[in-house]
Amino acid sequence: MAFNPLSAALDAQTDALEALTDATNKATIAPERAVEIETIDVGQTPAEVVYEENKLELLRYESQTDEQNEVPILIVYALINKPYILDLQPDRSVVRRLLEAGHDVYMIDWNEPSRLDQHLGLHDYINRYIDNCVDVVRERSGQDKINLLGYCMGGTMSTIYSALNPEKVNALGLMAAGLCFDRTGGTLEDWGSEEYYDPQDVVDAFGNVPAELLDDGFALMDPIDNYVSKYITLYENLESDGFVANFSRMEKWLDEGIDLAGQAYVDFLTKIYQNNELYRNVLELDGERVDVENIDMPIIQIIGEYDHLIPPEASKPFNEVVGSDDVTTIEYPTGHIGMSVSSSTHEDVWPEVCDWFWEKSEAAEADSEEETAESEVAEIQEQAAQQVAESQAEPEVDEAAADVETVNGIGATYADRLRAAGIETVEDLAEHDAADVADVAETTEARAQDWLDQLE
Secondary structure, three states: OOHHHHHHHHHHHHHHHHHHHHHHHHHHHHHHHHHHHOOOOOEEEEOOEEEEEEEEEEEEEEOOOOOOOOOOOOEOOOOOOOOOHOOOOOOHHHHHHHHHHEOOOOOEEOOOOHHHHOOOOHHHHHHHEEEEHHHHHHHHHHOOEEEEEOOOHHHHHHHHHHHOOHHHHHEEEOOOHHHHHHOOOOEEEEEEOOOOOOHHHHHHOOOOOOHHHHHHHOOOHHHHHHHHHHHHHHHHHOOOOOHHHHHHHHHHHOOOOOOOOOHHHHHHHHHHHHOOOOOOHHHHOOOOOOOHOOOOOOEEEEEEEOOOOOHHOOHHHHHHHHOOOOOEEEOOOOOOOOHHHHHHHHHHHHHHHHHHHHHHHHHHHHHHHHHHHHHHHHHHHHHHHHHHHHHHHHOOOOOOHHHHHHHOOHHHHHHHHHHHHHOOOHHHHHHOHHHHHHHHHHHOOHHHHHHHHHOO
């Protein structure tokens, strides 16, 4: 077909007019979209604060079902960013999926540390804050053990907590948890290299690590996507209500970063990243050994195949060093954030995770009932044995109240004479000397002294 310059010119003019019209329409609605991005609602699942300590708030979410699992789940998120990434919007909310499956759900909201909190280390967050929250949930639920679900840094802390307190953890869920850092390919591992970077320098300069510093660092991992591509995509979809709403919620979460307590930052980078102490099973917190072989409860790892922050190699090898032989791994084609907000993850992954927690909780309840029954049987058997022993035992004799005739050498005649004088019991006899007894019993003092000697 021959080239027609007039037709080409008309086509170009048409495309230009369409582009101009599209740009005009987008320009018209852009201010409205900007307001929507600023005012979008997040974290809408109803919850109440049931415990507070320092800046920390422990949330309990409102039940969504009539039947509820008796073993609650405590969600532990990272110390950076807001935890509502797990409750971003109703149709993409991990919290709601758990509630709808009948679970009793709690979550820790760390909130912003103050300047005074810069000295809080991993020991404080794990052995104090998490432990106190676990005890609150245990007391409120009446359960000796509860379930933990840790995400990102919160997964690492939940793992450490479970190693230190296995008697309080029924089942351990881990989402994108950084656990192994020995040339695993994660970008954060390069940042944590002590050859190039000393985290103490940041703490010396700022006290707490500013959220902006952390956010810029994460964004620079993929600068084209984070600074260019996503805004082009927003522009192209500016007329889509659903797209803009989803984009707005993610941007709100990304913009609301939280400063990280200085000492916790140093502890995490030096102990977990640089020295890989958790995986090597040499980690200590405040002088206490964190033995990962103590992690003997059921474990489920939820891993993002395309996670550039915590790649699968930074999580999966940990399954081989824990003490548990009940380990489930779900590796799904998504990224670090996608495992909590992508629609496909909510369709394919979270129903399985909800079922897993239910199964492990039912097993715990069955074990508890069996232990209770065994304990009751043992108690009944012990009581029966004690009753048999008591029935077979010779009755105890109050020696002081025994009749004087029980004393060797005091026969019926001597006893009658003593009783007539008011000496009826051994105790009465002991109150007299040999002369008095001999006079009353009409016997010799030597014999009376022999009776008294037997009472000593």
